[in-house]
Amino acid sequence: GLGDKVVICEVGLKEELCYTLVSPREVDVKKGKISNASPVGQAIIGREQGETVEIDAPVGRLHYRIIRIER
Numbered sequence: 014g015l016g017d018k019v020v021i022c023e024v025g026l027k028e029e030l031c032y033t034l035v036s037p038r039e040v041d042v043k044k045g046k047i048s049n050a051s052p053v054g055q056a057i058i059g060r061e062q063g064e065t066v067e068i069d070a071p072v073g074r075l076h077y078r079i080i081r082i083e084r
Contacts, residue, residue: 015049018083019057024065024076034058057082 017034034049034057035041048054056066062082068075 014058014084016084017057018081020080020082021053021057021066021077022080024078029080030077053077 015034015036018031019034020029020031022029032045032047032053034054035046037048037050040046040048040051049058052068052070056068056077057079060066060079060082062079065076065078068077
């Protein structure tokens with residue numbers, strides 16, 4: 014949900030990505046703030062730590078593992 018901090022990692026890679034879910038008007042990608050309505054936000058909402066999610070991106074379908082969700 015809004016304000017959640019999520020740490021995800023693309024399956025097969027070690028680099029962790031950290032985002033905060035915010036409303037569309039608060040988006041600031043440079044500060045790691047992404048919209049809860051974005052493809053990543055939609056894929057994560059309702060999921061739990063340890064789950065793998067699929068995200069349809071312009072480059073194709075990506076698979077991310079949810080490392081941590083801080084609510």
